[in-house]
Amino acid sequence: MTVLGGGVFGGAADDLTELRSLVDDIGRRSFDSRIGHRSLPDAFDATAWGHLDEAGLTRLSSTPDSGGGPAEAAVVLRALARHAVTVPVAETDLLACWLAGRAGLDVPDTGALTLATDLGAVPYAADAAAAVVALPDGDALRVAVCDPASLSIERGHNGGGEPRDTVLLDRDSDSFVSVDGAAAELMRRGAWARCMQVIGALDAAVEFSVEHTRDREQFGRPLSAFQAVQHTLAAMAGEVERGRAAANLAVAAAVDHGFDDAATDYAVTVAKVTLGRVVPAVITSAHQLHGAIGVTIEHRLWLATMRARAWISEFGDTAHHARRLGRLALATADPWDVVVGSVSESIGTR
Amino acid sequence: MTQTADRATDRAADGFAALCANDPELAALRGSLREFLAADRAEFGWQPGVDTWLSKWDEAFSARLGAAGFLGLTIPKKYGGHGLGHLHRYVVTEELLAAGAPVAAHWIADRQVGPGLLSYGTEEQRTRILPRIAAGRYFSAIGMSEPQAGSDLAAAAMKAVKTDGGWILSGKKVWTSGAHLAHQVVVLARTRPLDAAHRHAGFSQFIVPTDSPGLDISPIVLLTGEHHFNEISFDEVFIADENLLGVEGDGWRQVTAELSFERSGPERILSTAPMITALIRLLADQDDLDDHAAAAVGDLLARLISLRQLSVSVARALADGRQQTNEAALVKDLGTRFEQESVNLAADLLHYAHAGAPGRAQVAELVDIAGLHSPMFTLRGGTNEVLRGMVAKGIGVR
Numbered sequence: 001m002t003v004l005g006g007g008v009f010g011g012a013a014d015d016l017t018e019l020r021s022l023v024d025d026i027g028r029r030s031f032d033s034r035i036g037h038r039s040l041p042d043a044f045d046a047t048a049w050g051h052l053d054e055a056g057l058t059r060l061s062s063t064p065d066s067g068g069g070p071a072e073a074a075v076v077l078r079a080l081a082r083h084a085v086t087v088p089v090a091e092t093d094l095l096a097c098w099l100a101g102r103a104g105l106d107v108p109d110t111g112a113l114t115l116a117t118d119l120g121a122v123p124y125a126a127d128a129a130a131a132v133v134a135l136p137d138g139d140a141l142r143v144a145v146c147d148p149a150s151l152s153i154e155r156g157h158n159g160g161g162e163p164r165d166t167v168l169l170d171r172d173s174d175s176f177v178s179v180d181g182a183a184a185e186l187m188r189r190g191a192w193a194r195c196m197q198v199i200g201a202l203d204a205a206v207e208f209s210v211e212h213t214r215d216r217e218q219f220g221r222p223l224s225a226f227q228a229v230q231h232t233l234a235a236m237a238g239e240v241e242r243g244r245a246a247a248n249l250a251v252a253a254a255v256d257h258g259f260d261d262a263a264t265d266y267a268v269t270v271a272k273v274t275l276g277r278v279v280p281a282v283i284t285s286a287h288q289l290h291g292a293i294g295v296t297i298e299h300r301l302w303l304a305t306m307r308a309r310a311w312i313s314e315f316g317d318t319a320h321h322a323r324r325l326g327r328l329a330l331a332t333a334d335p336w337d338v339v340v341g342s343v344s345e346s347i348g349t350r
Numbered sequence: 351m352t353q354t355a356d357r358a359t360d361r362a363a364d365g366f367a368a369l370c371a372n373d374p375e376l377a378a379l380r381g382s383l384r385e386f387l388a389a390d391r392a393e394f395g396w397q398p399g400v401d402t403w404l405s406k407w408d409e410a411f412s413a414r415l416g417a418a419g420f421l422g423l424t425i426p427k428k429y430g431g432h433g434l435g436h437l438h439r440y441v442v443t444e445e446l447l448a449a450g451a452p453v454a455a456h457w458i459a460d461r462q463v464g465p466g467l468l469s470y471g472t473e474e475q476r477t478r479i480l481p482r483i484a485a486g487r488y489f490s491a492i493g494m495s496e497p498q499a500g501s502d503l504a505a506a507a508m509k510a511v512k513t514d515g516g517w518i519l520s521g522k523k524v525w526t527s528g529a530h531l532a533h534q535v536v537v538l539a540r541t542r543p544l545d546a547a548h549r550h551a552g553f554s555q556f557i558v559p560t561d562s563p564g565l566d567i568s569p570i571v572l573l574t575g576e577h578h579f580n581e582i583s584f585d586e587v588f589i590a591d592e593n594l595l596g597v598e599g600d601g602w603r604q605v606t607a608e609l610s611f612e613r614s615g616p617e618r619i620l621s622t623a624p625m626i627t628a629l630i631r632l633l634a635d636q637d638d639l640d641d642h643a644a645a646a647v648g649d650l651l652a653r654l655i656s657l658r659q660l661s662v663s664v665a666r667a668l669a670d671g672r673q674q675t676n677e678a679a680l681v682k683d684l685g686t687r688f689e690q691e692s693v694n695l696a697a698d699l700l701h702y703a704h705a706g707a708p709g710r711a712q713v714a715e716l717v718d719i720a721g722l723h724s725p726m727f728t729l730r731g732g733t734n735e736v737l738r739g740m741v742a743k744g745i746g747v748r
Contacts, residue, residue, distance in 0.1 A: 002364070002663065008745050009676055210745055230742035231735070237745060238680040245659035246652075252366040263366050273652035319645050326648030330639065335630040336448045336623070339655055340380075341370035 002248045003071045004078055004196065007203040008210060008237050016075050023076050026051045027083030031300075038297060042161030044127035045086045049112060052080075058089055058112075062097035070254035074196045074247075081200030081311075084303035086162055088124040090193035091115050096132040099186060103143040103179045107132065116146075116167055117186070125165035126153045134186060135171060141183050142176040160307030185260050188268050190315035192254060195247045195271045198279060201308035202240045205286040208301055209233060212290050229289065236285045239278045246274040249341070266328070266343040269321050276318025279308045371662045376441045383445045386418050391449075397712075398450025398624040400720040403617050404578055404730075406452030407531060409489070415453075416486025420446075421460050425468065430481030436611070436669040440662070444616035450624030454528060454578075459483045459490040461612065463536060466555075470596030470604050475557065493523035493537040493558070493582060494605070501736050503538075504549040504602070508584065510539040510556060516590040517541070519556065522583055525730075529580040530567050534559050537584075538605055541598050553601030557593040564588070574722045610678035612731060614664040618685035619657045621727055622692045625716040626650065629696050632703050632713050643702045650695050657685050676744030679737040686727040686734060693720045 005011030006020070030048040052058050057076050060068030077090055096113035100106065107113055111129030116122040117136070125131055128148050135142040152168040210233060213223040223229050246267075253267035283305040287294050294301040312318070328343070329335045337343070367373040372380070390396075390411070399406050415421055423439040425431020432438075443461075446453050464483050467476050482488030499505035508521030519539055529535055535558045542552030560567065564587040570579040596604045630647060633639055664677045696717050703710045728734045742748040 012672070210747060214747060224747035227739070230748050231738045233745055233747055234680075234683070234738040234741035237741060238684045241677065241680055242656045242660050242684055245663050246656040248663070249366065249369050249659050252364060252369050256366045267366065270652050270655050273648060274656040277649070277653070322645040322648035322652065323641050324648065325651055326644035326646065329630050329647055329651050330634040330644060335627045335634075335651075338651060339448070339623075339658060340372055340444075341366070341655075342372060342377075 002244070003074050003251045004199050004244050004248050006078070006082075007240060007244065008206050009241070016071065019072060019075050020079060022055060023052075023057065023079035024083070026055070027080055027085050030085040031083040031303075035300075038300070038303070040161045040297065041155070041157035041163060042084075042086050042303070044088075044112070044124055044163060046127075048085050049087045052076075052087065052089065053110060058087075059093050059097055062093050062101070070192075070259075071251055073193075074251045077193055077196040078200035078203075081197035081307065082204045084160070084201070084204070084300075084307060088112050088114055088128070090190075090197065091123050091128075094189050094193050095186065096130070098189065099134055099141070099143060099179070099182065100132050100145055102182050103132075103141075103177050105132075105143065105145045105177065107145055114148075115186075115190075119167045119169070121156070121158070121164040122153075122167045123165075124163045125151070125167050126155050127163060131167070133167075133169065133176075134182075135176070136183055137178065139181055139183050141179045141186065143179050143182075144173065144175045144177070146175075158307075158310035160303065160310045162307065162310065184265075187315055188265060189259050191272045191321070192250055192259065192264075192268045194311040194314050195250055195268070195275055197311050198275050198308050199240075199244055199247050201304045201311070202243065202279070202282050204304035205282055205301070205308065206233075206236055206240055208304060209236065209286045209289045212294075216291075216293075223289070232285050232289060236282050239281050243271075243275045243278040246271040262343050263341070266338075266341065269325050269328075272312075272316065272321040273318055273325055276312055276321065279312045283309060368666075369659065369662065371437055371441055371444075371665070376437060379438055380441050380445055383420055383442055384449075386415075386420065387445070387449045387451060390414060391451075396452050398628065398716075399452065400450065400625050400716050401621045401723045401726075402450055402624075403447065403453050403457045403621070404527060404726070405454060405576060405723070407454040407528065407578075408452035409455045409487075409531075411452045412456035412486035412489075414486070415446075415451075415456070416484060421456055421486045422464060422480065422484025425464055425480050425484050429476050430484040431464075432484070437665060440616065440665045444620060444658075447616055447620040448623045448627065455489050455531070456483070456486050458492055458528065458532075459488055460486075461615070462492060462608075463490045463534075465608055465611070466536065466595065466604070469608065470555070472592070474592060475595070479557075488534075489528065489532040491526040491529035491532040491535045491560075491580075493526050493529070493535045495525045496522055497524055501733050506538055506540065506553070507544075508537065508539040510541045510554060510589070512541070513588070516588055517556065517594065519558070519584045519587045519589055522581065524570065524579075524581045526567075526580045526582055527578045529560065529582055530569065530577070532560055535582065536595065538601050541601075550602040552599055553605075554598045555595040555601045555604055556589050557595050558584075558587065558589055559593075562587050562589070573725075574719075610664070610668055610674050613737075614661050614668070614674065614678035614681040616658075616661060618682045619654065619661055619688060621686075621689045621723070622696070622720045623654070625696055625713070625720050626654065626692060628709070628713045628716060629699055632707060632709050633699065635707060635709075636703055639702060643699065646695065646699055650692065650699075653688055654692075657681070657688055661685065676741050679740045679744075682731070683734045683737045683741070689727040690724045693717060693724050697721070 061073040092113040095115035108129045114128040116133045154166040250267040250271040253264040422431035423434045510517040541554040564585040566583040569577045
């Protein structure tokens with residue numbers, strides 16, 4: 001089974017099965033606890049965070065000796081997203097802990113963290129024990145660790161109900177340190193994490209669509225008995241599998257080479273563009289299959305579809321990544337090499 | 351400790367290079383084939399084409415390819431092959447398609463007949479045919495569809511009646527590509543009458559030499575004017591017992607058992623790849639190419655790369671002996687639709703090349719040919735509607 005295995009076609013057991021089922025369990029409880037009172041915004045789930053923290057899953061890839069790397073992080077992010085668990089594990093583990101380490105700054109060992117780079121949409125700022133602020137300065141980043149209590153924060157949320165807050169701070173504060181060459185990796189890590197989350201959300205969207213079309217009867221039979229509906233489901237599943245294949249390559253690249261590497265840059269770019277096209281197609285089909293039932297706040301569907309939509313637009317939109325991939329191919333003597341993954345130089349800022 | 355070591359081995363097997371079918375052994379094979387193709391093209395002057403696995407029949411090329419050791423990769427050495435794995439074959443196939451090489455002559459023999467003989471053939475059949483396939487000197491067609499049996503293959507009505515020392519075949523096969531040039535046709539026929547309750551029962555496969563008395567091959571001309579397809583009439587054609595392939599009555603299982611390889615193969619994604627790479631090379635020479643065009647190139651490539659990743663993942667699973675019926679059907683549905691759409695995307699991108707740019711006319715010609723062939727991409731080997739029906743079954747809604 002591939003790292004991101006799952007979805008409607010399932011997969012065989014592997015050495016990540018136990019981790020998958022552990023996170024799945026936590027996720028399912030979080031999801032079920034919201035039945036009957038789904039609303040906007042969808043607040044930080046402190047209970048789920050507590051379970052994850054107890055299980056050692058909130059700082060898996062950034063804690064030395066945890067036994068966790070990108071593969072484990074990918075499993076956790078996908079499983080949490082599949083149940084729309086409202087917690088900043090990607091921000092805490094892959095972004096804030098990593099960047100604070102790079103900057104030589106301390107962050108709290110427990111509690112949620114956030115990474116603030118777009119100050120108008122900071123994930124979970126009001127819920128975090130600390131915010132790692134990263135302001136772009138050419139290829140470098142100006143980095144500081146701030147106590148959210150000392151910041152002026154206006155709460156907000158993205159289309160999927162997840163906290164995205166506006167933060168006001170003193171950009172000229174002397175607490176900032178400059179970190180060279182980290183801007184590209186931060187972007188790559190963020191894009192990578194969002195791809196893993198998107199796979200989880202899309203798996204949920206397909207699962208919900210299969211269940212709904214089986215249960216819902218019109219014209220005297222289940223919707224799923226109609227060939228047009230069957231073909232829409234098949235096309236959706238196909239798009240998700242294509243996205244999963246691209247995301248799996250991004251996982252493998254990060255496992256093999258880390259995040260500061262040409263192969264990972266390539267694979268994350270491919271995954272981000274691929275999912276950038278897959279997400280709208282799958283969302284459209286999922287909502288079409290659910291009919292008007294699926295567009296209400298009470299229904300579970302938006303937690304999958306609107307989160308996928310919000311996530312895929314972060315850390316460089318689809319056009320940005322498509323342009324980078326296009327420029328890479330245009331600068332490669334044989335474009336076929338780009339297709340088979342023979343890339344030796346990072347795409348850079350093209 | 352052992353567990354950690356196993357885990358490290360597993361991870362290497364699932365690593366970036368492996369997922370790209372580009373780990374050291376496969377990369378070396380890829381490199382040696384590229385060298386062969388560059389030298390062969392320089393010497394013999396063939397031009398990269400689109401959809402070459404249907405349309406570029408070049409027996410001399412196939413023989414050179416065989417002599418260089420790039421055919422019959424999965425055929426054991428004792429039958430003249432190379433005893434390598436499915437992924438080796440995958441890499442060679444995709445490099446040939448990407449290069450636009452003229453591969454049609456050996457295509458069906460190497461892709462279907464070789465594996466079929468290995469699974470179901472008698473020792474005598476293997477010894478007789480496999481070495482010639484591996485040498486690129488033996489060409490085959492496949493006779494499956496009939497005038498009344500297209501997507502619904504089980505409606506095939508071709509009859510084979512037992513007689514002394516063999517079988518008498520009567521009926522008609524259509525869409526048999528290359529039959530007019532091939533040495534043999536592998537034919538699916540009913541050896542028992544139709545049982546409406548078990549439509550897939552009672553079929554058998556036969557190896558039919560194309561010079562058999564009573565066999566008549568006539569062209570089915572494509573809308574491009576090209577002749578690749580044929581109609582074959584069987585007027586009481588005698589086929590000796592030694593040319594029954596596999597088990598009498600087991601034909602349906604035999605033809606469907608290995609369909610996943612064919613459905614998920616590189617030819618379901620790469621029929622237009624030489625057009626795409628030629629276009630990108632052409633655009634790379636335009637020094638004022640804007641961001642919009644670069645993004646369109648990136649979009650096109652991301653689709654191609656993601657589909658290839660899906661195809662390779664299916665090939666890897668099949669090589670491990672895992673069933674991939676749904677995934678293979680998905681590759682064919684998504685891949686062939688991509689092939690079609692790539693033609694339109696390429697036509698749009700062609701506008702970014704200056705009118706007199708060197709090479710523009712050649713790329714425009716590839717786009718045009720691909721456009722003429724494109725209706726076939728989503729039909730051959732089973733229509734996409736049938737494939738989506740299979741996927742729906744796999745999801746559990748049908």
